[in-house]
Amino acid sequence: MTNRQARVFAIASTLIAALIFLILTLDSHRQFGELTNAENITPEVTRGKDVWHKYNCINCHTLFGEGAYYAPDLTKITKHRGEAYLTAYMRDPSKFYDEQTHRRLMPTQDLSEEEISDLIAFLDWVSNVDNQGWPPRPIMVTGAAVPTEFVADTDEASAAPAGDTTPVTAEDDPRAQGEYVYQTASPACTACHSTQPGVDMAGPTLAGLVTRAQAIIAAESYPGEAQDVEGYIRESIVAPSAYLVPGDMYSAGGTSFMPQGYGESLTEEQIDQLVAYLATLK
Amino acid sequence: MRYKSQSVAYWYFAVAMVLFGLQLVFGLLSATKYLGPDPLLYILPFDVTKVIHTNLLIVWVLTGFMGATYWMIPDESRTELHSVKLAYLQLILWTLMGVSAIIGYLFRYGTGNKLLEQPLPHKIVIVICMLIFLYNIGMTIKKSGRFTTTEGVLLIGLVSSAVLFFPALLYYENYTVSIFYRWWTIHLWVEGVWMMIMGAFLAYLLIRLSGADREVMEKWLYVIVGLVFIAGILGTAHHYYWVGVPQYWLPIGGLFSALEPAALAGMAIYAYSAMRRSGLAHPNSLALHWTVGSAVFALFGAGLLGLAHTFPAVNKWTHGTLITAMHGHAAFYGAYAMIILAMITYTLPKMTYGRSEKGSSLGYWAFWLQISGMFGMTLSFATAGLGQVYLERIMGMGYLDAQLKIQVHFLMLIATGALFALGVALFIYDFFRHRPRFEADDEPVEDAPVKTRDS
Numbered sequence: 001m002t003n004r005q006a007r008v009f010a011i012a013s014t015l016i017a018a019l020i021f022l023i024l025t026l027d028s029h030r031q032f033g034e035l036t037n038a039e040n041i042t043p044e045v046t047r048g049k050d051v052w053h054k055y056n057c058i059n060c061h062t063l064f065g066e067g068a069y070y071a072p073d074l075t076k077i078t079k080h081r082g083e084a085y086l087t088a089y090m091r092d093p094s095k096f097y098d099e100q101t102h103r104r105l106m107p108t109q110d111l112s113e114e115e116i117s118d119l120i121a122f123l124d125w126v127s128n129v130d131n132q133g134w135p136p137r138p139i140m141v142t143g144a145a146v147p148t149e150f151v152a153d154t155d156e157a158s159a160a161p162a163g164d165t166t167p168v169t170a171e172d173d174p175r176a177q178g179e180y181v182y183q184t185a186s187p188a189c190t191a192c193h194s195t196q197p198g199v200d201m202a203g204p205t206l207a208g209l210v211t212r213a214q215a216i217i218a219a220e221s222y223p224g225e226a227q228d229v230e231g232y233i234r235e236s237i238v239a240p241s242a243y244l245v246p247g248d249m250y251s252a253g254g255t256s257f258m259p260q261g262y263g264e265s266l267t268e269e270q271i272d273q274l275v276a277y278l279a280t281l282k
Numbered sequence: 283m284r285y286k287s288q289s290v291a292y293w294y295f296a297v298a299m300v301l302f303g304l305q306l307v308f309g310l311l312s313a314t315k316y317l318g319p320d321p322l323l324y325i326l327p328f329d330v331t332k333v334i335h336t337n338l339l340i341v342w343v344l345t346g347f348m349g350a351t352y353w354m355i356p357d358e359s360r361t362e363l364h365s366v367k368l369a370y371l372q373l374i375l376w377t378l379m380g381v382s383a384i385i386g387y388l389f390r391y392g393t394g395n396k397l398l399e400q401p402l403p404h405k406i407v408i409v410i411c412m413l414i415f416l417y418n419i420g421m422t423i424k425k426s427g428r429f430t431t432t433e434g435v436l437l438i439g440l441v442s443s444a445v446l447f448f449p450a451l452l453y454y455e456n457y458t459v460s461i462f463y464r465w466w467t468i469h470l471w472v473e474g475v476w477m478m479i480m481g482a483f484l485a486y487l488l489i490r491l492s493g494a495d496r497e498v499m500e501k502w503l504y505v506i507v508g509l510v511f512i513a514g515i516l517g518t519a520h521h522y523y524w525v526g527v528p529q530y531w532l533p534i535g536g537l538f539s540a541l542e543p544a545a546l547a548g549m550a551i552y553a554y555s556a557m558r559r560s561g562l563a564h565p566n567s568l569a570l571h572w573t574v575g576s577a578v579f580a581l582f583g584a585g586l587l588g589l590a591h592t593f594p595a596v597n598k599w600t601h602g603t604l605i606t607a608m609h610g611h612a613a614f615y616g617a618y619a620m621i622i623l624a625m626i627t628y629t630l631p632k633m634t635y636g637r638s639e640k641g642s643s644l645g646y647w648a649f650w651l652q653i654s655g656m657f658g659m660t661l662s663f664a665t666a667g668l669g670q671v672y673l674e675r676i677m678g679m680g681y682l683d684a685q686l687k688i689q690v691h692f693l694m695l696i697a698t699g700a701l702f703a704l705g706v707a708l709f710i711y712d713f714f715r716h717r718p719r720f721e722a723d724d725e726p727v728e729d730a731p732v733k734t735r736d737s
Contacts, residue, residue: 001501002504003501003504006501006504006505007504009504009505009508009696010504010505010507011508012508013509014508014511014512016509016512017511017512017514017515017516018515020516021518024530024531024534025462027528028462028527028528028531032459032462032526033529034526035526035527036458036459036526038456041455045620046455049457052559053394054390055390055394056330056390056394056395056399057330057394057396058394059329059332060328060332061331062602063457063460064461064524064525064526064602065397065524065601065602066396066537066602067602068327068328068329068332068380069602069603069604069606069607070316070329070332071328071681072681073644073681093476097682098319099319099320099444100317100319102682102683102686103317103319103685103689104315104318104320104682104684104685107323107324107327122457126457129458131524131526132523132532134598135521135601135675135677136526136598136675137675137679138681139674139675140678140679140681141681141682143438201680217485225706226511237693240439253509
């Protein structure tokens with residue numbers, strides 16, 4: 001190879017690579033709107049993005065997996081945590097996590113109420129961007145839960161029936177079906193609840209649920225309408241605020257942080273199954 | 283030093299050294315926060331120490347590039363710099379920009395946009411500094427009329443760096459689009475045009491240190507530049523995984539970034555064979571250590587560790603974990619920190635009194651401590667990252683709980699980071715302990731004379 005040939009190689013390969021790159025960039029611009037639901041970028045979302053930047057969030061957290069690696073990824077956070085929870089969390093994170101336990105704590109950012117709701121709107125927009133299904137299984141903030149469905153590839157998981165370990169056909173025991181609902185409802189119960197004794201995540205542990213439910217409905221101060229354990233569990237799913245578990249990390253102003261929409265997103269049959277499953281947690 | 287104006291490089295290097303030292307202070311501080319709890323939570327939280335750590339890196343590396351260029355251009359073009367005054371003016375503006383940005387970050391004055399946190403006024407000053415710089419270099423070459431290939435590669439690298447900074451000045455409504463263009467600046471810098479700059483310094487140093495034939499070295503420099511760009515430009519796609527861009531970027535990223543090690547292997551072979559041919563005959567063998575070390579460490583950090591998580595099927599599990607920190611530290615250190623330390627080590631005996639051309643034992647300690655420290659840090663991030671991927675991403679353990687399980691790797695990170703910092707402290711001490719000297723010598727005009735094994 002002569003010096004001249006080497007130079008031609010350098011220039012030609014650079015130009016060809018740059019040309020392909022530019023063409024793909026143009027094509028990406030054609031698709032950005034659809035992939036990112038650009039029509040949903042409301043002024044609120046834009047202000048929320050400014051809040052995200054103003055408070056330097058990306059130098060601890062990641063979004064789309066980009067940022068620093070010192071705090072949890074927030075790409076899908078609004079799929080795991082309701083607005084009421086996130087609002088209360090951003091007012092004072094120390095009410096939710098203990099620095100001595102986790103050795104890390106988010107400093108209180110002194111956000112205004114408007115900044116908080118804008119930020120949540122932005123994060124919610126982020127959570128709906130089509131990013132090839134990443135993360136392949138949910139990234140949790142705390143706790144340890146392994147819903148079998150997510151161990152498989154997302155594509156396969158959504159197409160095929162759930163993994164071998166969770167029976168979910170109509171002939172199966174309703175309690176087994178309920179366990180499947182527990183793992184696959186949206187948002188999944190496992191995102192906030194553990195069934196291990198003493199493991200309180202964003203929601204309280206469900207270990208010993210039956211025993212506690214009996215004590216709660218027997219107490220005079222119980223404000224709800226349930227007559228029995230099954231009734232109490234059902235009430236907790238469809239009307240989470242009917243009875244509030246004590247603690248600043250679970251509710252504020254008489255409203256539970258638990259998502260309110262299960263009454264609609266789950267079928268009556270699924271709720272029956274879920275109750276049957278949860279009623280096994282003595 | 284053959285030309286008096288080359289001495290401006292000394293002050294650029296001096297500023298770079300101070301900023302390098304500061305970068306480590308904030309790096310070590312950030313590392314201790316991984317262990318926690320953090321007594322500085324409300325004074326100097328992680329986001330602040332981290333943004334200062336990465337920004338100082340960018341600023342000192344660029345300062346080093348500028349200093350090294352002001353040294354190399356007169357040597358290659360055989361003339362004094364066009365304007366020493368402009369060079370100093372540029373350095374003052376640049377340093378003020380860097381220092382005030384850092385102070386601003388302490389008070390959360392920044393854009394909060396990863397790696398491009400500099401506020402707009404600072405970004406404008408960066409552009410002004412770059413323009414002064416390019417004008418000064420361009421005029422120097424024009425005046426002399428001698429323009430070597432090595433210079434050409436360097437100059438194209440510098441001009442492209444300035445051009446690629448422009449997308450960073452714009453405002454993007456859509457967060458995904460802003461990510462898309464962030465990497466036009468950052469990725470195309472570090473895996474594109476900065477590689478040209480590194481390649482040019484490498485060629486310059488190898489020609490001087492090993493006495494390798496210029497014709498041959500420059501031919502291979504072209505080949506390396508070609509390889510860098512084939513892989514680097516389309517390799518930008520590996521930053522487009524999972525961020526809301528079209529699907530086709532996934533296979534493109536996998537394919538082209540897998541080619542990146544080829545360019546880096548080319549560079550390492552290039553450096554090693556030049557050294558073999560000369561048999562380390564140049565007295566400044568410490569500079570040769572840094573030069574060959576840079577090429578080899580870049581192959582390891584940028585090439586192999588990048589390859590380790592660049593395929594989409596792997597990256598979907600490792601994306602956004604400490605695996606990225608593993609690659610980032612080794613890559614930046616090998617490719618950019620070390621090539622600047624090589625230029626400094628090569629030029630320093632010519633710019634200071636009483637310094638042995640061979641390098642001091644202190645200098646060798648600095649080299650080996652840094653190499654082992656950085657290698658240990660890379661392994662710490664790697665082991666921490668592997669633990670994180672398996673516990674958090676695959677087993678489904680919560681982020682905070684998984685981080686608690688990998689504490690031991692953070693201890694190792696701090697220990698090896700301290701070793702690295704010691705190496706850097708020795709390098710900085712060695713830099714400043716000899717008084718600078720600003721007279722030109724009557725060195726021969728040919729490329730530095732070198733004893734070879736045959737002669």
